[in-house]
Amino acid sequence: MSLIAGPLLLLTGTLLRLGVPFFFPHQLAAYQRQPMVITTAYGLFLAGTIALWPGIVAVAVRIGATRPVWALWGGTLVMFGLFARTFHYGINTFAFSLVDSTGLSTATGAVSAYYTYPEWVASSLTIAVMLGWIILAAGCFLSRTLRLAPAIALALMSGLMVGVLKGSSWASAVQVAGLTVAFVPLGVAYLRGADRPSRRTVLRTMPLIVLFLAASLILGQLG
Numbered sequence: 001m002s003l004i005a006g007p008l009l010l011l012t013g014t015l016l017r018l019g020v021p022f023f024f025p026h027q028l029a030a031y032q033r034q035p036m037v038i039t040t041a042y043g044l045f046l047a048g049t050i051a052l053w054p055g056i057v058a059v060a061v062r063i064g065a066t067r068p069v070w071a072l073w074g075g076t077l078v079m080f081g082l083f084a085r086t087f088h089y090g091i092n093t094f095a096f097s098l099v100d101s102t103g104l105s106t107a108t109g110a111v112s113a114y115y116t117y118p119e120w121v122a123s124s125l126t127i128a129v130m131l132g133w134i135i136l137a138a139g140c141f142l143s144r145t146l147r148l149a150p151a152i153a154l155a156l157m158s159g160l161m162v163g164v165l166k167g168s169s170w171a172s173a174v175q176v177a178g179l180t181v182a183f184v185p186l187g188v189a190y191l192r193g194a195d196r197p198s199r200r201t202v203l204r205t206m207p208l209i210v211l212f213l214a215a216s217l218i219l220g221q222l223g
Contacts, residue, residue, distance in 0.1 A: 002055035003187030007180040009048030014176045016041035017168035024095075024111045024165035031096050032104050039096065041168075046089040049082055055183060056082070056136075058190065063139040070139030077132030084125040084162055091164045111165060126162060133157040137182075146182060153178035 016037060020030040031038040060075025091114065098107035137155035140146040146154065156178035159171065197205070 001187065001191070002051055002053070003058070003183040003190065006048045006052030006055055007176070007183045009044050009051060011048075011173075011176045011180050013041045013043070013045030013048060014168045014173050016044070018170070018173060020167050022161075022167040022169055025108050027165040027167050028095060028099055028104055028107050028111070032099050035096075035100075042089065042092055042096075046086065049085045049089070053079060053082055055187065059136065059140065059145065059183075059186070062145050063136075063143040065143070067139050067143045070135060070142060074132060074136030074139045077128040078136050079132075080125045081129035081132050081162070084122045084129055087122040088162065088164050088166075095165060114164060129160075129162045130158045140182075146186065150182040150185070154182035 020026055056075055056078050060071045064071035095107055095111050098110055134155050137151045140154060141148060141151035156175045160175045
């Protein structure tokens with residue numbers, strides 16, 4: 001499910017931001033004009049980033065059966081890249097709240113000041129963001145997890161920009177579409193080969209999942 005839902009969420013969030021100039025002043029201005037659209041776009045992208053990690057683990061395990069070094073490096077670096085994107089999206093959310101509470105010019109100034117702030121941890125993961133997808137794609141091809149064309153499509157993710165309030169371009173849409181082309185069919189194949197839960201298991205598990213999701217949403221909003 002991660003390999004299906006993660007890329008589709010990322011692609012939907014990416015496409016919703018098309019048409020807005022790429023850099024942060026324009027992203028903040030677009031939020032002021034269309035808060036629901038921009039919030040939804042960024043929220044979907046964040047949800048896709050978080051949802052993707054189990055799929056990355058599953059792919060790395062599959063690669064590791066025949067190419068353990070490629071699996072170790074590719075899976076680890078991609079996971080580090082997901083951590084970096086999640087960090088930046090926390091800043092994005094705070095910046096949007098500044099637009100509401102202090103105004104567009106103040107929020108723009110705050111983000112501009114952040115870009116000069118010497119942050120070392122997440123910024124040091126940029127090379128992981130770029131190299132991880134290439135190594136993982138190569139491992140997918142060498143282990144026959146993916147054919148050549150889907151592996152190349154997956155490697156396109158290495159060019160997806162990372163940072164605070166980075167918008168969408170047609171290039172980023174192509175890059176995330178490459179992830180979708182590579183992973184969604186693989187996720188479908190995983191589902192077809194998986195054991196089917198019994199009716200009793202489904203009836204016992206689904207209410208717990210619904211209750212957990214509801215409690216997470218409510219408690220999250222209560223702080």
